[in-house]
Amino acid sequence: xxxxxxxxxxxxxxxxxxxxxxxxxxxxxxxxxxxxxxxxxxxxxxxxxxxxxxxxxxxxxxxxxxxxxxxxxxxxxxxxxxxxxxxxxxxxxxxxxxxxxxxxxxxxxxxxxxxxxxxxxxxx
Amino acid sequence: xxxxxxxxxxxxxxxxxxxxxxxxxxxxxxxxxxxxxxxxxxxxxxxxxxxxxxxxxxxxxxxxxxxxxxxxxxxxxxxxxxxxxxxxxxxxxxxxxxxxxxxxxxxxx
Numbered sequence: 001x002x003x004x005x006x007x008x009x010x011x012x013x014x015x016x017x018x019x020x021x022x023x024x025x026x027x028x029x030x031x032x033x034x035x036x037x038x039x040x041x042x043x044x045x046x047x048x049x050x051x052x053x054x055x056x057x058x059x060x061x062x063x064x065x066x067x068x069x070x071x072x073x074x075x076x077x078x079x080x081x082x083x084x085x086x087x088x089x090x091x092x093x094x095x096x097x098x099x100x101x102x103x104x105x106x107x108x109x110x111x112x113x114x115x116x117x118x119x120x121x122x123x124x
Numbered sequence: 125x126x127x128x129x130x131x132x133x134x135x136x137x138x139x140x141x142x143x144x145x146x147x148x149x150x151x152x153x154x155x156x157x158x159x160x161x162x163x164x165x166x167x168x169x170x171x172x173x174x175x176x177x178x179x180x181x182x183x184x185x186x187x188x189x190x191x192x193x194x195x196x197x198x199x200x201x202x203x204x205x206x207x208x209x210x211x212x213x214x215x216x217x218x219x220x221x222x223x224x225x226x227x228x229x230x231x232x233x
Contacts, residue, residue, distance in 0.1 A: 046169065046212055048222040059220050095168055106175040109216040110159035114168040
């Protein structure tokens with residue numbers, strides 16, 4: 001059974017870098033799929049931040065591209081997220097997600113597994 | 125960028141009633157690019173529908189998705205107490221880029 005577990009600091013100071021880790025169990029991230037991050041600000045909707053393909057290629061949401069880095073560690077089977085120069089607007093629950101790396105006539109890259117999420121607050 | 129607009133923002137219904145949720149894209153999209161998610165308080169979203177109309181594992185057949193072009197619909201035929209939640213539609217665009225609607229909250233009337 002595939003499981004995704006986010007971890008990292010729950011409090012980050014403004015202007016600093018937010019760093020989170022997603023530990024994946026039940027599937028090797030090097031075997032396929034996109035692995036990504038989605039965040040949800042308090043009381044708000046969902047925002048895709050970026051994804052990494054099993055080959056190492058990365059894709060980012062344009063508004064966040066300059067501040068976000070996603071990387072994978074195949075030896076530890078984990079995916080990491082870094083967001084630089086954070087502000088209060090980056091306060092959110094951050095979810096690690098998986099999506100199939102193929103598109104067919106009946107489905108295309110939906111997010112089929114989610115972590116439980118981790119709340120990160122940006123505050124001094 | 126294609127924008128998804130969900131309506132209504134909140135749907136107040138009683139158990140046993142039918143819920144009809146709308147997701148409209150700002151331009152025509154392929155049906156296989158549309159998914160729906162259910163999110164209950166304090167939980168992560170859960171994949172509900174993919175390919176606009178295919179139910180994900182674990183969801184009963186009272187949930188159905190339909191639509192094409194710019195208009196997509198999630199229907200819950202008879203609301204059960206556990207169905208009161210927030211529902212999001214999601215679009216995949218080539219780039220790749222994923223976007224979500226703002227959500228529809230289905231609440232108990």
